Amino acid sequence: MKTAATELLDIEFPILAFSHCRDVVAAVTKAGGMGVLGAVAHSTKQLEIDLDWIENEVGDRPYGVDLIVPAKYAGDGDGGYTMDDIRKLIPDTHREFVDDILARYDVPELSDPNDAGGGMYGSSGDAPFSAKNAMPQLDIALAHKTAFVANALGPPPQFLIDRCKQEGKLIGALAGRPQHAERHQAAGVDLIIAQGSEAGGHTGEIGSMVLIPEIVDAVDIPVLGAGGIGRGRQMAAAMALGAEGVWCGSVWLTTDEAETHPAVKEKFLAATSADTIRSRSLTGKHARMLKSKWTEEWERPDTPDPLGMPLQPILTSAAQQRINRAANTPGSGANELANYFVGQIVGTMNQPKSAGQVVMEMVEEFIEATEALAAQLTN
Known part of the structure; x- marks a missing residue:
């Protein structure tokens, strides 16, 4: 597939997989997408171990790291509480x-x-969801072959953007409103993840069917659709709305590799x-x-x-x-x-599969969906 996202990220399929599990990150990357490791719960030592392991698994294929530094949090004037x-x-x-x-x-x-x-x-030590916690994680990510760094809450702080730019890394950010996306672009972000309310984890109130085209129209950098996306038809819908690819998180939680x-x-x-x-x-x-x-x-x-x-x-x-x-x-x-973060796509996550199988089934269903739509235009 060839989209602005695949060209920018140098990947075969415009499918980005957010996961806290290194095995999922590696499996999706090897299948032609891009795995993005959620690092917020990692210690600096464990993050270094996991990134070394991922690189050994994926070779020269690009992968990403996701940090969480919200725009506002308790004690942010001093970089966050301990x-x-x-x-x-x-x-x-x-x-x-x-x-x-x-x-x-x-x-x-x-x-x-x-x-x-x-x-x-x-x-x-330093609390999670703070600049003090994210800085050493960023240092480790940039010391590795990480090709892409994402911030999952609010506009990326300036130190994060500056460091990524200095190291020649791409940077992305999640947005739940068009105004968020506009701020991200103004701050220097390379890629926007338009995440609808259907998504698991931190999410806003606007559904992806409405949000994705709003954000596509608001910025002139590539946009990924997120929220309620775990199958090829949903991927096709997101891209029909103007997205250049998709960002998926929940669908990997029931894969064989997931922890x-x-x-x-x-x-x-x-x-x-x-x-x-x-x-x-x-x-x-x-x-x-x-x-x-x-x-x-x-x-x-x-x-x-x-x-x-x-x-x-x-x-x-x-x-x-x-x-x-x-x-x-x-x-x-x-x-x-017992519970965990998961999006509304959980209703179709009813059969264990490998992460690579999920990628290939998404691509195959995407092709079927787009061909079926194209056939409707044939006289």
């Missing part, structure tokens, strides 16, 4: 509420007390497109995820409002670790609470 700063700011009412959830659902304590302070984002928690993967395989919700319960910003008892608890009218980012993820991280450790027992409280 973990110790955040612990002091979390109200006791919120700690007590999380403890109450764990107690009512009979979620066991961790067997190793030393794990209790860890969770998804670690127990010390998705087994209990959550089973839920994804059984879910419908109506089984997701935009919730602030994990990160403090609206993010689409699977409905579960966890999201229900935070939606109750008598519960405290989620804290802002990055306080909320630190508040809930250790609790999520306890839930995940015990979630494999069917019918348990931990299993009921």
